[in-house]
Amino acid sequence: MPDIVLQTRDLVRVFGGGRTLFMGKKPSVYAVRGVDIAVRKGETLGVVGESGCGKSTLARMLVGLDRPSAGDVTVSGEPLNDLLSRDRHALSRRIQYVFQDPISSLNPRKLIRETLSAPLCYLRNLSGQALTDRLEELMDCVNLRPEFLDRYPHEFSGGQAQRVGIARALAAEPEIIVLDEPVSALDVSVQAQVLNLLDDLKKRFGLTYIFISHDLSVVEAVSDRVAVMYFGRVVEQAAGQALFVAPRHPYTRLLLDSAPVPGKRGLQVEDANAELPDPMAPPPGCAFAPRCPYAQNDCRKKVPEADFGMDNHAAACFHPLGAMT
Amino acid sequence: MSNPAATAKMAAKPRKSSARPSAFKLLARNHLALLGAVILAGVIIVALITPWLPLTDPDATDPANRLLRPLTDGHFLGTDHLGRDLLSRLLWGTRVSLAVGISASLFAAVFGSAIGIISGYFGGRTDNVLMRGIDMVMAFPYILLALAIVAALGPGLMNALYAIAVVNIPFFARNIRGVTVGIAHREFVDAARLSGKGHIRILLSEILPNVMPVIVITMSTTVGWMILETAGLSFLGLGAQPPQADLGSMLGEGRKLITTALHLSAIPGGMIFLLVMSINLLGDGIRDVLDPRLKSGALARPAPVTRIDRSKTMTNGNVTDANPNINSGRDPILSVEDLRTEFVLGDDVYKAVGGVSFSVGRNECVGLVGESGSGKSVTALSLLGLVASPPGTIVGGRVMLEGRDVFDMRESEIRAIRGGRAAYVFQDPLSTLHPLFSVGDQLVEAIRAHNRVSYKDAWAKAVSLLRMVRIPNPEQRADSYPHQLSGGMRQRVGIAMALANEPELIIADEPTTALDVTVQAQILKLMNNLRTEHGTSVLFITHDFGVVSEICDRVAVMYAGQIVEMGTTQQVLQQPAHPYTKRLIDCVPRLGEAKRDVAAIPGLPPAVNNLPAGCAFAERCDRADDTCRAGAVALDDLGAGHAVRCLKPMGGEDA
């Protein structure tokens, strides 16, 4: 499939581990436990999940901020490790990242001009007039006035700072941008501004997005395909609205039922006070089984697998919903 | 929105930049620091020009004139046991002491900070090896190691300098490492990495500028010590060797003659004291200026009850709402009238709450909705005087609880209401529960604050409260500490604590915002059940209209410190009358309606320290005209409990 620009195969990230000074094994935390995703050129893949599901760790591995413990990432068919070893800038020129907290992603002691110049200097080798021109062009792209270049981050509101963050990502002229909860730190009235801006930029520059969020409604609004993560794995993936209309995995169902919608009353709430499984000792079977109303014995013994292709609707579940209803 | 002062500041960010006083101005404002700076500057200047002053040679002995008292002719400060002029020796000694103290401090700062930054930035094995080494050095009592080094190198001023500097390296390394670890994990460092910067560039241009203030603070606190310690070594005879003298060795020589010639020890000792004192005064000032927490006048102890000063509002010309009690008609248990809360930060007054009126009926759930900086949390905290003060002040209004104005009550009466008749549930249960007490213990405290019961009975009640909020194994969980519970469980504890004394009113300040959706759904359901079972009223602060629909009977929408619309949940959500309400509802993507356009609201909310004369939303509103901007807009009753603060409300067109 030539149009696939980013693909992961059985990606795993384990934190900790190793041994302490005196005997004893250090505990290891399984953050990402085998993730396969693929993204086509020009589409938006939404990744949704709750805190601790490993979505941010996944995002950091895609841009090279973190190294996988196992599995691999390929960018347009080239393994990520090859790209990194060839030239440490090669990956950053193709994939960029937008951070969750817009203010803390800007150095408080630097002018916006200095922050934005860095990718232009180091990744695109611009200098002098070309650099100045490009800076103003970038500010224009994200609808900020050029005089904002000579301000410090503390003079910005969250929404403005996030525009700067997006401009910084754009400066590298990447094909792919990983957006890690880009609007969740923003006020609702500002969220929409940023979402609309992201949509414009995507059309204008033919970008590919990986949009990570905990907010189902935001993911639904921006994504072409959606993957749902739970406890370090993708549990369901589908194109378009299929996942929202007819979820197959009981966890997706639970997520959809739990999200309050303006004007509607009567959330469906799970009864059990089940907690997330212990990431230091992942269960042998399906991680959702202890909370799942449909779980049977097989669920607790073996981890359900699924064939997540490109556009099919698949769920990693032995007893998916909708089979009979 | 746990910190109202921070919220007020955030709203002000876009335009306030010049208002921040410069570091030097702040320093000059601090009189003690200024005094320290003046003394230190004086001493340094004198020390610098000493070689050109008309002084006798500090080492010229004159046995005929030995041990002269101060104020003798030709010897202003007298002479020592060899007849040397004390003034001359004092100035030359000060020069030496200053030079040694400052060089040792610089030496320690450079090496210590380098170790700290490298260790903190790279982490992992590098950090481990460096820090274990530092730990070893720190395992020695401070001066002892310096003594050992001097013992090895031999007495002498330079050797004392090395010893003191080496001994202080761990202090810098530890401090700087701590700060660097915090900064290295900030997102802007990752951003710099993705911008193509290498480690060295990141260390020098991203980390170092942010660590610099801490290095300066640490230096300002250590220079004084180092002068003291080098003087100490010289005093013991291990530093400056005769004939060279620093303040310490002068004191050491004078000590032998203390009963006969007091001035020989009093004067150099006093000089050390003056020098170190001025450095410490200045250092405190520098720390106050550079420490961001101290900048906003924070680190003042918040009073148990917010300061109340309603003298100003009686006369000002603000529009107050004639009939504040647009309510459901249910008998109100809480009624708020024209509440005003302000924060004073520097020269700015932030009107966080600018005249808010609403009421909560018995067994009713009222939602207070708004974005950050709208004043909703400050409103909630103001009700029982929990706004941190300084900097907050309640400048106007009344809060009527059971027929009495809370702001007229004595502190003990307010305390009796808090957690008794009215209880709070806060946003982030990790930071709002005490980390060092078990949850059972904290519940017991809440119970015993209002009831005379034994600890044992209260504990039993605490367990039953935990069971009521459906915490599994409440008997065991009561013994756990907050950090051992998940976010959802912690919030259940927070709710149990609020329920401890069967309150009539629960004030819930964004209780589900920090939680995941599945947990949020559980907490909302729990609160709803408790409300129906116990007949409690709830004031629910949130920014999420979805949550409002789920739990609230009535809603008040806040914008820039005022309620702009109020009505039943259905009225406000189905037929919003204020353009802001309408647009706020529309700008959120809605689940199941993916293809609906999300219409962003242009612009930003106004800063509450610079509110426009007219409608605060006018600048962002497509319906606004000059009349909207002309003057304050009153809350207009639309009937049936629906009210709006708008001259051009949305008519029935959307109904």
Next chain:
Amino acid sequence: MHVYILRRLVLMVPVLFGLTVIVFLIMSLIPGDPALAILGSYATPENVAKLRADLGLDKSLISQYWIWLTHMLHGDFGRSYSLNRPVLDEILERFGATLILAGTSLVLCTILGLLTGVVSAVRQYGWADKTLTFVVLIGISVPSFWLGLMMMLLFAVNLRWLPVSGMYAIYGGGDLPDLLRHLVMPSITLAVVATGVIARLTRSNMLEVLRQDYIRTARAKGLDERRVIYRHAFKAALVNVIPVIGVQAGFVLGGAVYIETVFQWPGIGRMLVTAIATRDILLVQGGVVIVAASYVLFNLFADVLQHLIDPRVKA
């Protein structure tokens, strides 16, 4: 709990080991030949060579260290050439005096420091706070050895309230009241700086803690202010102050060097100063190792205390 203490005790071993390495390395920095230093410049080369062999100086640095360490573990700290007696005997004789002085000072500075800090924080910007802050500032700025001299002059020489120096009166002394009278000035002088440091830290930590959300929660529960301050805030502040008290123990043990010199207190500190002056290296080594080890032990105690108060601290 026992597991924790045991773990900490085990972790102490590498620290103590590293400590001896550092002491040994510092001492090996000494320029010149120790054998020559002992025998003086008139020694014959044969004698020097023999002494070098006796002292193990002809061996490699590592084996020298190993010999020193194993001897030390067997209680053999070597022989002080200036006093001509075993180092260990001398140290043991003086260690008690230092412990009495430093221990009293540490208790003093902990109690006074915490008290001053809390009062300052609670009465922030009031006259009590301003006065205490100023006194504390003087305390941390004054050279302790000078303060000792001035106090000695005032209270012992001029007023004659207290003995000038020493640990016991030479004639008819030796009982507890005599010891206490001798202890007053040195212990106070030694405690002054540490009191100031602890007081400042307690004050700022109390103020910091009082702004925390959980203090607001405590107030929202309706607790009275005394309980909020002395139970909720103080406990949280104490968690940050305890490690610093541990560090202060080091300052007090080290500062004892000055105070013992000023007041002629027969402790290890004074012994060290004399030993350095006479370049009695074995005595210095032994003294430093023993004092440092007792400091490590004290810090272990502070860690355990911290662990008892703060459930979040993991081993």
